[in-house]
Amino acid sequence: MTARGATGRTARLRDAAWLLPAAVVLIALNFRGPIVATAPVIGDVRADLGLTAGIAGLLTTIPVLCFALATPLASWVIAKADPERAVSLSLVVVLVGTVVRSLPSSAALLVGTAVIGIGITIGNVVIPVVIRRDTAPERVGLVTGVYTSALNVGSMITSLGTAPIAAVWGWPVAIAVWGVLAVLAGIGWTFTVGPRAAWRRPSVVEPVPETGPIDLVLDTDHERKATAPTPAPARRWITWGLTLAFGGQAFSYYALTAWIPTLLHDEIGFSKESSGASSSVFQILAVIGALGVPVLAARWRPRAIIALVAFFWLAMPLGLLFAPQLWLLWSVLGGAAQGGGITIVFTVIVRIVSSDADARRMSAFVQGGGYLIGSAGPLVAGTLHGATGDWTAPLLVVLVAVLVLGVVGSIAARRVD
Known part of the structure; x- marks a missing residue:
């Protein structure tokens, strides 16, 4: 190998060490933020659609129910597709659900919320698999911590931004605009998986068990x-x-x-x-x-x-x-x-x-x-x-x-x- 080739390979590996965490951060912004997006404008939503307080509470309840009940579906999806496609699918589903939820209809609001919950469930299950597979053992904890922290950052950004946007353009636009994060994450993920074969840490991809997102994190111990x-x-x-x-x-x-x-x-x-x-x-x-x-x-x-x-x-x-x-x-x-x-x-x-x-x-x-x-x-x-x-x-x-x-x-x- 020439000196120039060795230098190029070293640079790719150095960049790769931060490429996956950066993509994970962009993805994680979509996995909690959509759940809290309606909370700052729930009064406007209730007034426009005539929702009771109980029905309004379903907007947060439905995604959490998906976390509990849709995990077998998420595992089946990941088993049928590779993890790269499963991540992309989760972002597409979240984006579709975000758009549907913004339609001024109580039925669309609930259906879109359920679609978002299913998309997040798929992502919750597959991201820890990707982290374990493509991260060096000594970095698994760090990258997992970055992912967990980014979940909360996503919630914070959405909580801060929804009401001001609604004050200018109305609540449908305010909850739809967060779909931009899914688009950005999709672009970042596509860029990340493109050169992956050249730098990914070699490993054997294990079958995805019928379990939930936290469970997969527990299995990151390489001993x-x-x-x-x-x-x-x-x-x-x-x-x-x-x-x-x-x-x-x-x-x-x-x-x-x-x-x-x-x-x-x-x-x-x-x-x-x-x-x-x-x-x-x-x-x-x-x-x-x-x-x-x-x-x-x-x-x-x-x-x-x-x-x-x-x-x-x-x-x-x-x-x-x-x-x-x-x-x-x-x-x-x-x-x-x-x-x-x-x-x-x-x-x-x-x-x-x-x-x-x-x-x-x-x-x-x-x-x-x-x-x-x-x-x-x-x-x-x-x-x-x-x-x-x-x-x-x-x-x-x-x-x-x-x-x-x-x-x-x-x-x-x-x-x-």
């Missing part, structure tokens, strides 16, 4: 654990405890995500634009919790971390009940806690499983059950607000869900080192 017979997840008490704990976390997160802008508008008098901006604090602070829990896990036992997360989580519903004017403080504490909650639950799973197969089964059980519980959050909170006319009952329900996370999660993890 395989020795297999050993273990009881089915449903026969282990810790599984049920972790499922309830994750359900409490998901219920609280999605209930508040759906209704924080409306709550701040009602309780403090924020404009729609200000309410959307304030709710973005709750989203972006999750990065601190997600990155902070692994640091604490090196020194603290998991049950102590769960208790600490729940303690800070409680500040959100309690603070909004008794001192809503201090919303910024409660959003900071609650935002960091919600980012740490999901991280510590799956840290416990990693520590208790005995094999990769056990990890897949355990994570699928916890995630499926937890997201089913979480999907009820926006609907329950919206229905209670519609029935009572204020936010006391919804916040009390969130408070109970956080207590479930803290109490049940701590008990379930009491024997985990």
Whole structure:
């Protein structure tokens, strides 16, 4: 090989080290943002389409239900297509759902939301596979962290931008415009996979299991654990405890995500634009919790971390009940806690499983059950607000869900080192 050829190859490899993470960031911006896009303008949507509070809550509930129920479909799609095509398909589906959802019709709103949920589910499943396959072992954790952080950045951008756009062009344009992110991600992904054969780390692509997105992240350890017979997840008490704990976390997160802008508008008098901006604090602070829990896990036992997360989580519903004017403080504490909650639950799973197969089964059980519980959050909170006319009952329900996370999660993890 000539010196020029060696130099060119080195440059391609150096560029490739950042090409995949950059593409992953663009893709991740589409995998949480669409879920929260309607929250800042839900009042306008309800007024124009005559939606009840309960039906409005479905706009956040439906995608979360897809996370729980559409994973087998996502795994089947990925099995039929290679991961590259599955990523592209997920972005196309999200784009189509975004356009359909922007049509001024209640049916289109719900159908488009479901389509978005299916597209995100496919992406959630396949992105960790791509990261594990195409990233050097020592970089898997870093790239996965970048992906997780970008999910929250996507939520923040959407929360900040939707209401101001709606003030100028109306809510249909405000929720449709985020399809541009899917187009940009598609362009970035196409550029990334084009030269892939020349630089991708050689590996054997494993069959995609019938599991959820978090489960695939758990299997990134390149030193395989020795297999050993273990009881089915449903026969282990810790599984049920972790499922309830994750359900409490998901219920609280999605209930508040759906209704924080409306709550701040009602309780403090924020404009729609200000309410959307304030709710973005709750989203972006999750990065601190997600990155902070692994640091604490090196020194603290998991049950102590769960208790600490729940303690800070409680500040959100309690603070909004008794001192809503201090919303910024409660959003900071609650935002960091919600980012740490999901991280510590799956840290416990990693520590208790005995094999990769056990990890897949355990994570699928916890995630499926937890997201089913979480999907009820926006609907329950919206229905209670519609029935009572204020936010006391919804916040009390969130408070109970956080207590479930803290109490049940701590008990379930009491024997985990």
